[in-house]
Amino acid sequence: MSLINCARSYSNTPRNKRKKSSSSSSSSPDDEASSPPIELPTISSISSSLSTITTTFTTTIKNYQATSTLPIPLFESIPCEAYGPGTGSSPLSTAAQVLASTSDPTVVEIACYDPSTVKAVAAAVMESRDVLALVGSVNPQVDEGTGIVMVKVPKMGRERREGIAALVKDAGESATQKCRGVRRDGMEGVKKAVKGGGGVGKDEGKRREKEIDAKCKEAVKDIDDIVKQRVQEILG
Template identity: 30%
Template sequence: MADFDLGEIERRMRGALTSVKQDFAGLRTGRASAGMLDPIQVNAYGANMPINQVASVNVPEPRMISLQVWDKGLVSAVEKAIRESDLGLNPVVEGQVMRLPIPELNEERRQDLAKVAHKYAEQARIAVRNVRRDGMEGLKKMEKDGEMSKDEHHDFATEVQDLTDTVIKEIDEALAAKEAEIMQV
């Protein structure tokens, strides 16, 4: 049997799926999620740090995020970073505790977020197709160089295509779930 690494192709395709799921987690819906704050960087101790490295992030209610800032001196820096982010959140500061009420989304904003989700999903599909193309080119080269027979090439090509179809279906399912979550009033 030829030495073709189907596991590497699957790993790369799954990486695209993982990446799109992380992108979806950052999209704001009407619900609170600790992942919403992941992109925010706080200027702390002379460096930019992720918010979860200077505060505990909790979601006590579906429309509220609560932060417990560990260092009293960083409360204003965290508040500033949240206000300057594109999330549209207004923190309510009570000592070292910060509450972030999540406002309702209007219909227009929901549709914009759905478009962004579709864009993320299409980028992931393109990444998966590029991995498939690389795999198919590798198979053709191995067959041309005499490292595998036509039958082996056909079998591996079928497996690569099946894997591609499976991962793209999972991306579409993740998109449908995120879109339903965004559009839920």
């Protein structure tokens, strides 16, 4: 058949047949319906997320002690980019040994494993909000030759206690916000499951929302109780 005859043959083809032919390669409704239904968020997954938040919070505030003992763990946990910005942050304990000075019991001595990192380590200490709240003002002594940073920690007074209590409160607020984030994500998951056409009814969705809300309120109350107890212990 010549090209002219082919063109005539196509022009004589009904438009509805052309459309049917062109759409034959597109996805069918059955393909779209084959996607798995959205399930409700489980209470076990919600509880697990909340438990992780609470555990991290309690671990963090263990470093906030109002005692005469030097807060070595607090210094060890300071985020530090030992080899400069963009090299990755890790706890200061991975870059240096932290211990009480043998010559002065009120001084924290930080001995860098690599003396070339001493400036970065000193900068991390100076920028640490935890240390600032604990010490009041940070002016570390730096010995570039030996790679040692020394920080004097004042005696435990009212101002220092209030600084430590503020750290506990801030950690509690951060943990509370994370719990609210778990609640928000859980509620959004319920809405998607109800709208997803997977057989989850509105009543079932509302029950799950109440369960999620109760779990999150319980976790927030636990955190609040821990904060109040620790602040009372610190302030005396």
